[in-house]
Amino acid sequence: MEKFETLNALVCPLDRSNVDTDAIIPKQYLKSVKRTGFGPNLFDDWRYLDPGEPGMDHGRRKINPDFVLNQSRYEGAQILLARKNFGCGSSREHAVWALTNYGFRVVIAPSFADIFFNNSFKNGLLPLILDEAIVDQLFREAEATPGYTLTVDLHAQTVVTPSGESFPFQVDPFRRHCLLNGLDDIGLTLQHGEDIRAYEARRRTEAPWLF
Amino acid sequence: MTAKTLYDKLWDAHVVRTEEDGTALLYIDRHLVHEVTSPQAFEGLRLTARKLWRSHSVVAVPDHNVPTRDRDQGIADPVSRTQVETLQQNVRHFGLTFFPMGDIRQGIVHVIGPEQGATLPGMTVVCGDSHTSTHGAFGALSMGIGTSEVEHVLATQCLLQKKMKSMLICVDGQVGPGVTAKDIVLAIIGEIGTAGGTGYAIEFGGDAIRALSMEGRMTVCNMAIEAGARAGMVAVDDTTIDYVKGRPFAPKGAYWHQAVEAWRELRSDPDARFDRVVHIDAARIEPQVTWGTSPEMVLPVSGKVPNPDEVTDEVKANGMRRALEYMGLTAGTPITDVTVDKIFIGSCTNARLEDIRAAAEVVKGRRVAGNVKLAMVVPGSGLVKQQAEAEGLDRIFLDAGFEWREPGCSMCLAMNADRLEPGERCASTSNRNFESRQGLGGRTHLVSPAMAAAAAVTGRFADVRELN
Numbered sequence: 197m198e199k200f201e202t203l204n205a206l207v208c209p210l211d212r213s214n215v216d217t218d219a220i221i222p223k224q225y226l227k228s229v230k231r232t233g234f235g236p237n238l239f240d241d242w243r244y245l246d247p248g249e250p251g252m253d254h255g256r257r258k259i260n261p262d263f264v265l266n267q268s269r270y271e272g273a274q275i276l277l278a279r280k281n282f283g284c285g286s287s288r289e290h291a292v293w294a295l296t297n298y299g300f301r302v303v304i305a306p307s308f309a310d311i312f313f314n315n316s317f318k319n320g321l322l323p324l325i326l327d328e329a330i331v332d333q334l335f336r337e338a339e340a341t342p343g344y345t346l347t348v349d350l351h352a353q354t355v356v357t358p359s360g361e362s363f364p365f366q367v368d369p370f371r372r373h374c375l376l377n378g379l380d381d382i383g384l385t386l387q388h389g390e391d392i393r394a395y396e397a398r399r400r401t402e403a404p405w406l407f
Numbered sequence: 408m409t410a411k412t413l414y415d416k417l418w419d420a421h422v423v424r425t426e427e428d429g430t431a432l433l434y435i436d437r438h439l440v441h442e443v444t445s446p447q448a449f450e451g452l453r454l455t456a457r458k459l460w461r462s463h464s465v466v467a468v469p470d471h472n473v474p475t476r477d478r479d480q481g482i483a484d485p486v487s488r489t490q491v492e493t494l495q496q497n498v499r500h501f502g503l504t505f506f507p508m509g510d511i512r513q514g515i516v517h518v519i520g521p522e523q524g525a526t527l528p529g530m531t532v533v534c535g536d537s538h539t540s541t542h543g544a545f546g547a548l549s550m551g552i553g554t555s556e557v558e559h560v561l562a563t564q565c566l567l568q569k570k571m572k573s574m575l576i577c578v579d580g581q582v583g584p585g586v587t588a589k590d591i592v593l594a595i596i597g598e599i600g601t602a603g604g605t606g607y608a609i610e611f612g613g614d615a616i617r618a619l620s621m622e623g624r625m626t627v628c629n630m631a632i633e634a635g636a637r638a639g640m641v642a643v644d645d646t647t648i649d650y651v652k653g654r655p656f657a658p659k660g661a662y663w664h665q666a667v668e669a670w671r672e673l674r675s676d677p678d679a680r681f682d683r684v685v686h687i688d689a690a691r692i693e694p695q696v697t698w699g700t701s702p703e704m705v706l707p708v709s710g711k712v713p714n715p716d717e718v719t720d721e722v723k724a725n726g727m728r729r730a731l732e733y734m735g736l737t738a739g740t741p742i743t744d745v746t747v748d749k750i751f752i753g754s755c756t757n758a759r760l761e762d763i764r765a766a767a768e769v770v771k772g773r774r775v776a777g778n779v780k781l782a783m784v785v786p787g788s789g790l791v792k793q794q795a796e797a798e799g800l801d802r803i804f805l806d807a808g809f810e811w812r813e814p815g816c817s818m819c820l821a822m823n824a825d826r827l828e829p830g831e832r833c834a835s836t837s838n839r840n841f842e843s844r845q846g847l848g849g850r851t852h853l854v855s856p857a858m859a860a861a862a863a864v865t866g867r868f869a870d871v872r873e874l875n
């Protein structure tokens with residue numbers, strides 16, 4: 197997994213609440229058996245005016261000029277600013293892959309859906325929760341200021357605005373540790389193989405019908 | 408000893424170890440696998456030369472991509488076909504239990520798990536699918552997981568997780584005639600909102616839940632995720648045990664008696680504490696119809712499409728305006744004035760035998776209305792289909808002008824050929840009414856099977872209680 201330490205990057209504001217995973221990556225793209233190549237289809241139904249199918253040349257499709265991601269001032273954005281309950285809906289990790297394939301490293305929102313939140317950490321995408329009032333302020337500033345960037349520092353656990361205003365954020369120590377070091381969960385868990393086997397041995401006597 | 412919730416009991420029984428910050432390694436008893444969220448996980452295992460920890464715990468089935476007719480011709484869409492074939496190869500390579508297309512046991516993963524007895528009380532159950540919450544109906548701790556977690560469980564039999572908060576939703580009293588499990592859960596989501604359960608494991612209780620069949624309880628737990636909760640659950644009682652008894656994967660002989668004794672403990676202690684308790688009066692629940700693009704945008708069938716101008720929260724009002732526009736609806740319209748183009752009876756929420764019987768009862772002796780372009784029933788599994796046919800239910804639907812299909816997810820998410828065209832309006836028994844969920848530009852209204860049948864025969868949303 198790619199490490200995450202600090203990032204200073206352009207912010208793209210997506211002013212909708214309850215953005216669901218069907219919107220982040222529509223189902224026709226879930227037929228892929230890979231983890232890559234989802235970037236062109238991030239927010240496909242909103243980003244393009246014509247219906248999309250896998251295998252198309254997405255560079256030649258009709259762009260929706262009103263959609264925020266298509267506006268030139270947000271080109272190269274790596275921080276997505278969103279409203280509450282971001283990533284609700286299905287468990288598809290393809291939603292996270294689409295965001296990271298596109299180039300996003302951070303999503304800031306007042307709240308996230310649980311499974312999406314969890315999936316993000318496994319892919320080096322930092323889902324960052326800030327108070328609704330602060331998110332509101334960031335929306336106002338990002339929309340009013342072309343080239344608006346934020347600095348996200350995972351060591352210090354702060355988000356810093358261009359004017360130097362700093363907002364602290366919370367993150368689970370274990371997840372933070374994994375992100376900072378780019379650690380692979382499976383490798384870590386397998387170090388506890390003895391514990392897992394001991395659990396199984398105990399469980400086999402308590403609930404033998406499960407084995 | 409301190410009083411425990413059902414969730415506490417399930418959690419405690421599965422913790423392998425706990426990190427300092429509370430992150431636990433949770434042991435997983437049953438891993439259900441389907442074709443869409445597993446290929447990258449199996450590939451990950453192969454790339455790192457890791458083995459499966461306990462291949463015996465896995466049951467695999469293709470459901471999302473499979474065609475619901477002309478199965479003898481295989482899967483026409485080459486990309487869908489590749490995905491299903493990839494699952495087949497992985498199953499063979501890793502030696503897993505598998506119900507392929509054409510096997511009578513094939514069907515939607517959340518229908519076949521319980522049907523086979525692969526889901527048992529007291530288990531931890533995971534699947535790379537958010538509606539895994541369904542299995543909690545058995546007094547199990549069941550959760551949807553992402554693909555990285557699928558790989559993690561395959562390799563380690565464990566999940567890294569922090570304990571969630573606990574919520575009890577108590578549905579007091581009894582529902583009236585014509586009101587079903589689907590209406591109960593839609594009313595709950597209308598009450599607490601689509602993010603109301605985020606961060607919680609929800610236990611559904613109260614007399615109205617106790618009175619439900621296992622099918623009904625599965626419908627309720629299925630949609631826990633639409634309230635934001637990764638896990639939903641119902642305590643074990645005779646209804647649970649009677650359902651499980653004799654199923655192919657259920658314990659037999661002495662193990663059965665031992666298991667039943669243990670399962671009887673799977674309920675919250677009387678004085679257990681929950682982080683949040685919500686009471687809902689069952690008698691006040693009417694048949695429900697969603698009007699918008701989120702399951703919380705729901706109305707009783709006697710209701711009118713709401714007006715965003717009457718909502719003070721600007722972000723919410725804007726969301727409602729967007730939903731009204733997408734759905735092609737005007738504020739103030741009685742929902743029973745809204746006509747429909749297509750009917751979909753199916754999905755892991757409502758494609759079990761009881762659901763199909765309920766719809767058939769309404770359809771019997773009637774015909775699909777002239778303005779309805781397509782009405783289809785997609786049974787949840789081959790066995791559901793077989794049983795429904797044995798009861799003559801397929802004839803009732805076919806005689807009325809419905810199509811009767813092969814089992815799978817179908818138009819619940821339209822990954823196969825079944826889908827809505829732009830602007831088409833559908834009465835659907837599935838669980839998500841998101842934009843374009845059932846096809847680009849399609850408009851989904853979530854309802855119970857009986858209400859979908861009522862919409863089919865009247866051509867609009869109708870109160871099923873007034874049909875007779």
Ligand code: SF4
Binds near residue numbers: 515517755815819837
């Ligand atoms: S029926 Fe629908 S919600 Fe259920 S598993 Fe299939 S696609 Fe998902």
